[in-house]
Amino acid sequence: MWLMQPFNEGATRLFLGVLLACLALVTVLHLAVPAGHPLHVSAYTVTLLGKYLSYALLAVAVDLVWGYLGILSLGHGAFFALGGYAMGMYLMRQIGDRGTYGDPILPDFMVFLNWDSLPWYWLGFDMPWFAFLMVILVPGALALVFGFLAFRSRVTGVYLSIITQAMTFALMLAFFRNEMGFGGNNGLTDFRELLGFDLRTDATRLGLFIATGVALAMGYVLCRAIVTSKLGRVSVACRDAEARTRFLGYRVERFQLFVFVVSAMLAGVAGALYVPQVGIINPSEFSPILSIEIVLWVALGGRGTLYGAVIGALLVNYAKTVFTGVMPDAWLFALGGMFVLVTVFLPRGVAGLLGYLQGLRFQGQRFNRDRNETQSRDISKEASA
Amino acid sequence: MIPSNVYRTPRWLAVSLLSAAVATPVLAQEDPIKVGILHSLSGTMAISETVLKDTVEMLIEQQNAEGGLLGRQLEAVVVDPASDWPLFAEKARELLAQEEVDVIFGNWTSVSRKSVLPVVEELNGLLFYPVQYEGEESSENVFYTGAAPNQQAIPAVNYLMNNVGVERWVLAGTDYVYPRTTNKILDAYLKSHGVADEDIMISYTPFGHSDWQNIVSDIKEFGSQGKKTAVVSTINGDANVPFYRELGNQGINAADIPVVAFSVGEEELTGIDTAPLVGHLAAWNYFMSVDTDENYDFIDAWIEYTGDDMAVTNDPMEAHYIGFNMWTEAVKKAGTTDVDAVKDAIIGVTVPNLTGGYAAMMPNHHITKPVLIGEIQDNGQFSIVWETPSTVAGDAWSDYLEGSRDLISDWRKPMECGNYNVVEGSCGGSEAEVE
């Protein structure tokens, strides 16, 4: 069975091992070690880690399309946010009559914007199974439509990146509008419970953290299974020599679409796990800047390796947390500097570095080469365009 | 960084004496009292929020110069939520759970407050929120030192109606919750005062909107119907510069169609060429041009602190000034920084504001404020043309809105409810279960 494929790889087993070990470790340190003890992991840290993990999953999704399909999506934040909104809508419905205005059905923001009834697209979100389904379907559907249009007319390279950016930008503006019925700028917040668990208890936080970890593991395995399958090799083929692949009889646009949709769904799941942990979802999640940042995590971690994406997401976000605390006035310098230095001096990202250190050169070299390959193609496209 | 200087003048002492029982200057051996500052230092909101961070730091410095609080020194814990709303929640958690601060001064936008709210309530922290906002909220753990709609919007409209004789109204705002709610309240209020539907024009624009040509020309058209017209602007910070420029260039001036703004203060005006704006209005609870000694002292302190002779002060800064003093008062009163004790102690606390009056903390966690109407001058200051005879107490729940008309908020025992429904006689919604 192709899904089992990855478990035969040492690298994947190692990755999963480390991940699960960390999950277990954190759990233990949080529960067993008494508060105040230097080794104790506070609920705050757990939630923080949970957030990082959801970002990591998002990064994996991006790496799948960028690293293996050569499609630089600057709009993946949109899928992430849509998944988040789907989850947020469910959580809003769970508040029930405990809202400020005590309206059993309508969320607070609707009450004071005089909505008399729930708009149709809010229906069903009180049922968890439906909401969770939407978490996957909504981003998937958007990716399907968008991707279908884009790939069938062979929009490639920079053009694709720019219109993905346009997509997420348009969505951001749309969700900012209060008429849309998604709470406008304030977004959705003040969540109470998820599947009956009170979101404000540490137990739930730990649960969410673990759930996110597991989701990341599964997402990773899924992506790994895809890239190690023949389909993965076809993707790489599309990335490196699209025309050639066509002449071999593959319908390139279909493969691109398939991988793109899968990736979008993963992003959606990441968003859904992100929202209950940070406690708010708001249109700024759609901001193109965020989407660019995601790509940067991947670049920094090392494109086209999946685990690199995870490393990148964790590194950058940890750095962000630290810097914003330690050097509030200057952290942007650090972050920006980091991006510049890595892209210039560490073209293969941290993963490349690791690969090099561990002497796993093959992966690295092959990757480095086809990177230049793709790039030279990109450039030729622009030049010709 | 800003030159930190220990500074004190007799006048200043007087003020602090008003508020403080003689502060006994004890060397602080105990670990300091931690004051969290949660204002964006980067990103879009840095424009407005950085000065507030500096203000609190200055106040802390002054407090320490007077021997600190309860004989302990105050220590500022600054974090940067970077204008990123989820980050606000995270940073609030960091401040409360990791740094274990005793109080937080912070937030500007409503969304950031909404994002922080659950955290503060869960971890039972103290948050002083210094910006005018849409109301419709009252949390056990939040103290709203900015203006509620009835402390800014309504009086301003009254002034225009009665003193200027305005009959047609343009309600222009950025599309987010504060303008929406405010405009809803005003719409209801105006209609209740016999303004016809066709005499009210409402328009919303996205954040940072920079192309105002169409809207301004609409306003111009709307104003040429032979009735005195005014614009009530809830346009958010960044979009104001291009808006006013367009007004000026399309020849709309104050004598003609006055614009009264609720979010344009001295700080925002530093970014605008005010010459064409002379005479346009703003409604606040404080203006830098207020002619009182307390204010001049505060300004001088600020100028010395920032080392910038041109530094300006504004309403949210005063709000922090009031909030900070209220908190120190409450702490002294309670003899501890324990949150619950302070929460009880602070209700009823009265401290001088900068406009020559006093601000009292109401049971609904809002404060009493005077309402001032100022006209913009060519030097980026406001000349005060009208003010409420007495201070106005902030309303958490507007009397002009469906659903909130019947709600009141009172955090004193035994009620301890943020949204008590006087009709049903029950405490509905969130705060009910928060113990």
Added chain:
Amino acid sequence: MSFLSSLADRDHVFDFLVPATSPVDVRHGPILYLEDVSVSFDGFKAIDDLNLTIDDGELRCIIGPNGAGKTTMMDIITGKTRPDTGSVWFGSRHNLLAMNEPEIASLGIGRKFQKPTVFEALSVFENLELAMAADKRILPTLTARMTGEVRDRIEEVLETIGLEELRNGPAGILSHGQKQWLEIGMLLMQRPRLLLIDEPVAGMTEQEMERTAELLTGLAGKGKQSVVVVEHDMGFVRSIARTVTVLHQGSVLAEGSMDQVAHDPRVIEVYLGADPDEEAA
């Protein structure tokens, strides 16, 4: 073409992608048939009223000065470029102008590019694997397994193109000539009925050239592949060609055996009156 109809059309093909082994009807002679084909880029007529017929199992060489339209012709046959006028038939059943690249490819028309393009990131083995005739829809591809039979086939081809020992190295590190072979090997994996080969020996050493010559001549034959070679190198052409077609300004100038062609005055004139060999060299 409107969005909806294209959608419909796509679905139609998606349901049953024409399998690679679809019978090509060659009972009535030719396997490839171009009639009155013309195409122009921005007014420049790249192909001008071209007529060409390739018989089943034939090995045809096509020569012509630069800009004669050789590559464009290939583009048209493989569906990369749509002609302005004319018709292109594969066997007597398949109208190529109605199909796109993948469909044409899966009909059994393989193409080798002028500049060797292999998947440099993938190993030689993987390159061949992808090229192999198989169900190339998404899910089958996703769940495809490496069967012994497949492996044998690949090994066989590896041997034919003499890259056995490099099988696991990334294609990127191959020499120019080796890439050329690998690409031909990929064509073989497709089990095509018709091979279009663009300048197979460009940049090859003498020995490499000979091997390639053997390879190609070995390929063509009744019931096996038909091969169309576009080449500049007259020496090479002479060594393999049975019939030669000379393209000039987008249409056939002359056709016949190498010698006939080489002594055709018009051809000589086109090649500036020079002996074609020198011209090419």
Added chain:
Amino acid sequence: MWMIRAFLPGVWLLCLLLGLALMAQAQEETGQGQALLESLDSPSYDAKAEAIEAIIVSGDERSRRWLDELLGGKLQRHKDTGRFVIVLENRGRNWPVIDALTLEDAGEMSRRDLDGIGINNALRGQLQSALAMLDLYTDDVDDRRDAARELLGSVDAPMVEPLGEVIANEDDAEVRRLLDQALAIHRLDEGDIDAIAELAGSLNSRVRAALNSATRSDDPLVADAASAALADIEQKLRLNSGLETLYFGLSLGSVLVLAAIGLAITFGVMGVINMAHGELIMLGAYTTWAMQQLLPGQPGLALVLSIPAGFLVAALAGIAIERSVIQFLKGRPLETLLATFGVSLILQQLVRTVISPQNRTVVSPDWMSGSLMINEGLSLTLNRLFVLGFALVVFACLMLVMRRTRLGLEVRAVTQNRAMARSMGIRATRVDIMTFALGSGVAGLAGVALSQLTNVGPNLGQNYIIDSFMVVVFGGVGNLWGTLVAGLSLGVINQVLEPWAGAVLAKIIVLVFIILFIQKRPRGLFPQKGRAAEG
């Protein structure tokens, strides 16, 4: 132009004219001035109004100055000494002042010792119409016209007669026409139906205001006549509003073009995706600000100078970026995108820390503020008009550079075939630097222009970067004409949509339109054709 709603008491007006007559032989008495000003300094605005009248009738030759200063809020009083002074500069803590009576330098006074004599909009109106009346007697025709225009709609009974005289002695037809209209409006308010005939057809907004209020008159005849006249006017206005929308669109478009054109060079021609482009624009804007700081009081000169300066600063910054980052990422456009994004973060925070997180004030020179009146109903805002022109000029220059100069030739050579160009002795690296500098410099110019329209702050760049990319891609990468057409057309589309879709929706629609358009034409409006374009 000033619109007045102040209704001047007739008594006062008669006195005013009397005063004007007397002014010549008015006697200077020291006490009098002080007394007049004393009366001004009273809490009640009515008292102030009277005081103003008093000042005018006093015929004191300082009265004009006093009124002006009062209007500007510069007439103040010392708290302790009670001395009246005129503030020359009212920023900072200590203000330079002159004595209001002697008009002699009185050194500096602390802000906190001074008491301003506040005025409100009503008083402001009164002052302005008073000054307007005075202006009717000046020699400068334009001043008289403005004055006359101000009086539209603010004429009341006692003014009629004197205005009649003014008209009689007025030799400028325009002034006469305006004053006639002013009187007509007055008569209309009185309910005189014939006045409508005189006003009919005028596009002036105040005339329309008058007619509008006339439609609410209780005399049905007047009401009907007024609405008829209005309908006729509306007809005329329709064309105007059409032109206006077009102008709005073009001016928005010109902004887009300016912002994008630099990108069209770095991105389009060189294939370098520079996410810091927005920040280069920002630098240009800040240069303008800095210039105005260097040349206080001469905003116009500063603005003109900052055109070359802005170009230079941005170009240098561009070179720095190219040398420090981009050159290492040659042929890796997507990496460049990421690295330059980092650069943009750094530049933003740099401005925040070095200058200030607050927006900076950039003053518009007089010749750029206000609007150009095409007809009474249609006037084009000057600043945008200038920006529109500026955009076209910049574009033209760029075309020249690319088409006619050696640099342009080399750039095209290098971008089409680097190796070949090299072998022909073109120093590719140098060309890269030059091109990037050019593109960045143009971004700087955009900044200079934008400083006249919007905020000059750390976020300036971010607001334009995405739009810029849209424009370039929509126009077709590597094609300057494409950028121009794309920018202008997007601007117009946006402005046409805005009235019925609203600002937000309009923008969304435009974005979706671009996305769909790219599907149809993956290489933009003006793609490059032929085999070269095949990926």
